[in-house]
Amino acid sequence: MAKTLTALSIAALKPEASRREIPDGKVVGLFLIVQPSGAMSWAVRYRVGGRPRKFTIGPWPAVDLASARGRALEALAQVAAGVDPCEQKRAARAAAVEKQRAELDVVERVVAEFVERYAKPNTRDWRETERKLLKDVVPAWRGRRLSEISKADIHVLLDSMVDRGAPVGANRTFAQIRKMCNWALxxxxxxxxxxxxxxxxxxxxxxxxxxxDGELAIIWEAAGRIGFPFGAIVRLLILTGQRRDEVAGMRWAELDSERRLWTIPAERSKNRREHAVPLSDAALCIIEALPRFDSGFLFSAGATPPSGFSKAKPRLDKAVADVPGGENIPHWVLHDIRRSAATGMGRLGVDLVVIERCLNHVSGSFGGIVGVYQRQKYEIETRAALDLWAHHVGALVSGKGEARP
Known part of the structure; x- marks a missing residue:
């Protein structure tokens, strides 16, 4: 007959070369398992449908003798009632895993994790990614699991955006949803x-x-009417041909006044390549007239560059319409300025290779293997091209040969 276990007898047990199961004489079916390492744990053995089963209770001494007996009696009572405690434990564990998975899978949580763990470290426009997902995706699917989102759900969301007059926005949101789902997968x-x-x-x-040329002159005039910071940004867009966010995010530390050079660091450049932009006299005149902020930005006193272009563009459009002839200008966007500067330099006789260097393009003449081995800076050529373009813009807006702010 099995001996009744006591706290003292358990504490006196020594490990042996092989694993042992010591039965408790008080609760039939309860065993203390002693491993060769000295670790000990509790288990209950019973039968269900004639098949032997083992239910693990927990380790000793975390589970003491009294607690082990109590849990063993509970498990044996379940067996007597026709319930297998092992299956119940397995189901409870699966339910806990599913609950945890469900919490991780909730759409708003996935969006937050995607922005924090993927978009911020890997993309420069993560704020736009976050804005799109928070504006359109989270309100539509809040509280739902991403794994439950179907193709039909995506169609409903995107169709609603198209119906409210934002077809391009729907495309951009779809691209972010697809990227987020790939990340989640x-x-x-x-x-x-x-x-x-x-x-x-x-x-x-x-x-x-x-x-x-006429439209550029009108936009230049209108930019002067909307004031700081967007007016100066638009005029620098015209003179430099650089991208909107690159100009808006300019820092004083990027400028070399002696060399009349603006260096866009690789982390701010769309193609991740440092880009040196020679500054014309007209561009320098605009920059030198700007206020100075402790932030280090040219166009913002805060911790981030200005980002209110969606509100500034309608103000600019209204100012354009107020300039004589501006009311007839067809729809245009700020990026058209960059294309127009490139086209304008081409009309002035600037070589395509030099234009591409001015714009920091890595395709075209600088694509593929050429881009790897072609390291010539073209600073002299790009300076001449941007000076020529600035003189042309000046002639358009004043007829005096050089653009002035």
């Missing part, structure tokens, strides 16, 4: 990407809008 949060097999909701045409 790689992390095991979902088993499939609901975007697979879906196409963007709206067809887009490559923009080819080039502002003519």
């Amino acid at each position: 790689q992390r095991g949060l979902i088993e499939r990407n609901p975007c697979d097999g879906l196409a963007p909701p709206s067809a887009e045409q490559t923009r080819a809008r080039v502002l003519d």
